[in-house]
Amino acid sequence: MEGIAQDVADTVVPLAVDAVDVNELVERIDIDAVLEKVDINAVLARVDIDALIDRIDLNAVLDRVDPDRLVARLDMDGLLARVDVNELVKRIDLDAVVARTDLEGIIARSTSGVATQALDAVRSSGVGLDGFVQRWVDRVLGRHGDRPAGPPALVQSKPAP
């Protein structure tokens, strides 16, 4: 009996499968309704992302990237507008930059000479003497130097050093 049933199944099932139009069957399925019933978050929670990333050959992916096309799509003006240039400049070690510069060449090409350097020294010394005199006057008058540093348009509102 069991053997007969097996023979019938072996004969009928292939005939039934051949008779089904799979494409038509798929078209009649409401995919959206099926997807609504799927809990995507639960599915993703079961995915091991690290293992997935380990299987990706990033070098191969990067090899397929066209940097020129990528850069062309960037809004450089918008990008630069978001950069705080003043903050950037503050982070530059100017002394280190100067130390790595061909300063002797710059000096040779510049018009500055002994007179200019003497002028620099006179100005700087003058500023030092100004501070020296003012500190003594403040000390005699018992003031603590809480004066405005300079006109508002030229300096930020902070007390003089």
Place this chain on the structure above:
Amino acid sequence: MTREIDPERDVGLQGHYAGIVTRVSAFVIDVVVSVGLYLLFLLLFRVGWEYVTNHTITWGDHRIITIIGFALWAILYFAQPWSTSGRSLGMAVVGLRVVRTDGTPVSFGRAVARIVTLPLSLIFLGIGFLIMLVQPERRALHDLIAGTAVVYSWDARAARLRFLATAQTDG
């Protein structure tokens, strides 16, 4: 005593109110140059006058004209550069600039007011000048009248680079 050269400090002090030492130094330079040029003018005028008219001029006999001439010359020497570049020759040497109290440039009229009232700061042993030692914004009497102030102003960044270059070369 802080007499040493400090380019780093100088960069940060640009636009700050200038002190009495630099201001007096600039004023002395300007007085020497302006008086010297005026005396040179009087000398050349006298020589030219004698050459053309064959008559000698004794400036002592024309004191009023000489004084008025110097006053006009002083206005031209000081007020004109103050209203254009903000500095006279002496101020340019020392590294100073005249500005309005809010930091904006001075007009020619304000510059004239400043030079006309400057003698008030010099009379009575220069008490009007010494006021700047106690005035919070370091302004002298003629600054207070004309609505001006004097600030440090020179290319301190370039000076700093020159200083570093010299130190590197010497070191």
